Amino acid sequence: DQQVKQNSPSLSVQEGRISILNCDYTNSMFDYFLWYKKYPAEGPTFLISISSIKDKNEDGRFTVFLNKSAKHLSLHIVPSQPGDSAVYFCAASEATGRRALTFGSGTRLQVQP
Amino acid sequence: DAGVIQSPRHEVTEMGQEVTLRCKPISGHNSLFWYRQTMMRGLELLIYFNNNVPIDDSGMPEDRFSAKMPNASFSTLKIQPSEPRDSAVYFCASSPDTTDTQYFGPGTRLTVL
Numbered sequence A: 001d002q003q004v005k006q007n008s009p010s011l012s013v014q015e016g017r018i019s020i021l022n023c024d025y026t027n028s029m030f031d032y033f034l035w036y037k038k039y040p041a042e043g044p045t046f047l048i049s050i051s052s053i054k055d056k057n058e059d060g061r062f063t064v065f066l067n068k069s070a071k072h073l074s075l076h077i078v079p080s081q082p083g084d085s086a087v088y089f090c091a092a093s094e095a096t097g098r099r100a101l102t103f104g105s106g107t108r109l110q111v112q113p
Numbered sequence B: 001d002a003g004v005i006q007s008p009r010h011e012v013t014e015m016g017q018e019v020t021l022r023c024k025p026i027s028g029h030n031s032l033f034w035y036r037q038t039m040m041r042g043l044e045l046l047i048y049f050n051n052n053v054p055i056d057d058s059g060m061p062e063d064r065f066s067a068k069m070p071n072a073s074f075s076t077l078k079i080q081p082s083e084p085r086d087s088a089v090y091f092c093a094s095s096p097d098t099t100d101t102q103y104f105g106p107g108t109r110l111t112v113l
Helices: none
Strands: A009-014 A019-025 A030-038 A045-051 A056-059 A062-067 A072-076 A086-092 A109-110 B005-007 B010-013 B019-024 B031-038 B041-048 B053-056 B065-071 B073-077 B090-093 B108-112
Touching: A019 A030, A019 A109, A045 A056, A045 A062, A045 A072, A056 B019, A056 B031, A072 A086, A072 B041, A072 B053, B005 B090, B010 B019, B010 B041, B019 B090, B019 B108, B031 B073, B041 B065, B041 B073
Parallel strands: A009 A109, B010 B108
Antiparallel strands: A019 A072, A030 A045, A030 A086, A056 A062, A062 A072, A086 A109, B005 B019, B019 B073, B031 B041, B031 B090, B041 B053, B065 B073, B090 B108
16 A cells, blocks of 8 residues: 555656646655655655645745645646756655655656756 | 765675675764665665664565664665565665654665576
8 A cells, every 4th residue: 555656657847847746645644744856876865845734845946835634745846947857756754753754656757958 | 975875886696695785874863774666666665773773674575684783884784595576776864863854875776686
């Protein structure tokens, strides 16, 4: 049973436009959410996070939105750049103190110049 | 600052051989995590340590897998004997106690023939 789901395996957008990556979760114990970016042959790189006490967190071109009632979060990248082309993973950790992350399956973003 | 260091970056071995993967976490981080990435199962936690003590090893697939953390700056993941289905990318990550954000190493790509 996948507790963190990224239903879109891939997304293609034009440079300068907005990229929106989505993530759904089923475990109501999750209280901390993260987005990681991964380039080929590299480890995942932390991008941005959000605690369940917030509904929005912004860092430069990246904004994460959290809708707890819908168990849904999204990552917005504005404006998108060709260097943003990578696989993006959504991850979550539980409030119980089990600090391991549960990852989604990833979305491959391609930003076209 | 040095990030998480993993060695080797690539390992090719034959079925039945022992494989040892190594990880040096970021200095000052109290928690260390081993993940495995496969096409079928995505990124999944194998085991994690806090202050050198194994906390959760529920993700270790079977007795052929073992992990140790003899001190705060070194951990190993051992597979003995290795099997072709162990072929995957193995990531090590570390985290300070003050946050659930984890920082990943570049990974070890293991191929068991």
